[in-house]
Amino acid sequence: MNIGEVSKKSGLPAKTIRYYESIGLLPKPHRSEGGYRVYTSNDLMTLRFVQRARRLGFSVGDVENLLALWRDQHRSSSEVKKLAIQQIGSIDQRIRALENMRGVLIDLTERCHGDERPDCPILDDLADDETEDRFADETKT
Amino acid sequence: MNIGEVSKKSGLPAKTIRYYESIGLLPKPHRSEGGYRVYTSNDLMTLRFVQRARRLGFSVGDVENLLALWRDQHRSSSEVKKLAIQQIGSIDQRIRALENMRGVLIDLTERCHGDERPDCPILDDLADDETEDRFADETKT
DNA sequence: CTTGACCTTCCAGTAACTGGAAGGTGTACA
DNA sequence: TGTACACCTTCCAGTTACTGGAAGGTCAAG
Structure with a gap:
């Protein structure tokens, strides 16, 4: 082939x-x-x-x-399983990170009327000094 | 500064x-x-x-x-909202892809005894000709 | 006047491909 | 026999979003 x-x-x-x-x-x-x-x-x-x-x-x-x-004919299945479980762990982490982002974005879009007017909570929150922690990376916990 | x-x-x-x-x-x-x-x-x-x-x-x-x-003082908030909604869509896609992977991996690890013995459904399924569709990319639907 | 923290630029490397150019191969069809 | 065309080859460059490191300049304190 x-x-x-x-x-x-x-x-x-x-x-x-x-x-x-x-x-x-x-x-x-x-x-x-x-x-x-x-x-x-x-x-x-x-x-x-x-x-x-x-x-x-x-x-x-x-x-x-x-x-x-x-x-390797002499491998132990535990080695393979270990890799797979690690992989699940890293996938879980990524999912959690994405779900955090998603949550913040959903909230922002719900508060943005999305019409002709220029005022927009999305931009405001991204710029705002007071909004700090809502953007923090919570995936380390 | x-x-x-x-x-x-x-x-x-x-x-x-x-x-x-x-x-x-x-x-x-x-x-x-x-x-x-x-x-x-x-x-x-x-x-x-x-x-x-x-x-x-x-x-x-x-x-x-x-x-x-x-x-841009003259932007419309709808433009911003559009970007945010697109972003949510792409995040959703990525989450779905990761959840698919996760599901398959969980199933594989559950079926793998993970001991000294070499036989391992994880490797078997990755190699097996009959297993085709379980690995398919379902994120396009 | 030297030490050390901080700054500068530039080059290279990371992950995992992907695109494209320039050119060789293999085969079917007139 | 020629040629068109699909398929193959290598090599170089680009992608995304940084990160590391080398070689060297700046600044404030002691």
């Missing part, structure tokens, strides 16, 4: 596959006479694995670890 | 303030004899505004628009 085909079958853009190869996440595939990358169905499985792990929000570095564990 | 002071008072790192200046988000401040940036309390207000808008997740480009509206 050429890169275009595995790209379609894995859901990873060809550019991205080459990029993953260049950073060492993926092993270098065989090359045809003409210099084209040639992939086996095994390679395709790896690409699928990578694509799914990325979709779950794992960083490229994490995917590297997951791939290593996947290939 | 020198940059260190406005940095403390605005919550923006000095590096970031210089960076914002370099990309044209902030106007060039006056300079002292020795070449130090000198900020007025007006400049400080702008820095605070920027910092708060960024904390609400607005992109630097959005902040530029918000700043322009803030400075």
Whole structure:
């Protein structure tokens, strides 16, 4: 299979596959006479694995670890689970941060009449000295 | 005020303030004899505004628009509200994407016993051909 | 007159791609 | 046999929003 085909079958853009190869996440595939990358169905499985792990929000570095564990017949499932649980933690943090933003924005838009007039609590609050803490980052608690 | 002071008072790192200046988000401040940036309390207000808008997740480009509206006495509040509502929409999207990831990960970790043994549904599902759709990106709906 | 905190510019690196240019390959069709 | 066209190659640059670090200038105190 050429890169275009595995790209379609894995859901990873060809550019991205080459990029993953260049950073060492993926092993270098065989090359045809003409210099084209040639992939086996095994390679395709790896690409699928990578694509799914990325979709779950794992960083490229994490995917590297997951791939290593996947290939290691002697891994313990606890190592894998640990990575997954860390990932859930970081996702939870991001969700909380976004929900904070969302809350403030909802409040601001509800108080803004949104018509021709220039006065606007959104801008006022962003500028206002007294409003300090409503914009604070509460994700550290 | 020198940059260190406005940095403390605005919550923006000095590096970031210089960076914002370099990309044209902030106007060039006056300079002292020795070449130090000198900020007025007006400049400080702008820095605070920027910092708060960024904390609400607005992109630097959005902040530029918000700043322009803030400075424009003839703006209509509807323009501001529109930006805020767009921002809520994009936050909602991101939250939904993260919640999808979270759901899949929770399910995977619940099914993984996490002990010494190597067998692990997390890796199996990432690799498995039959598992396709559970990893699909449902944020487009 | 030196120490130390603070400031300056500039270059490079981060994450994870993405776009585009310039050019080679492979094949189907006239 | 030619040529059109899709597909492939490498390489360089750009994206977002900073951040780190080096090399060196400024300023106030002691």
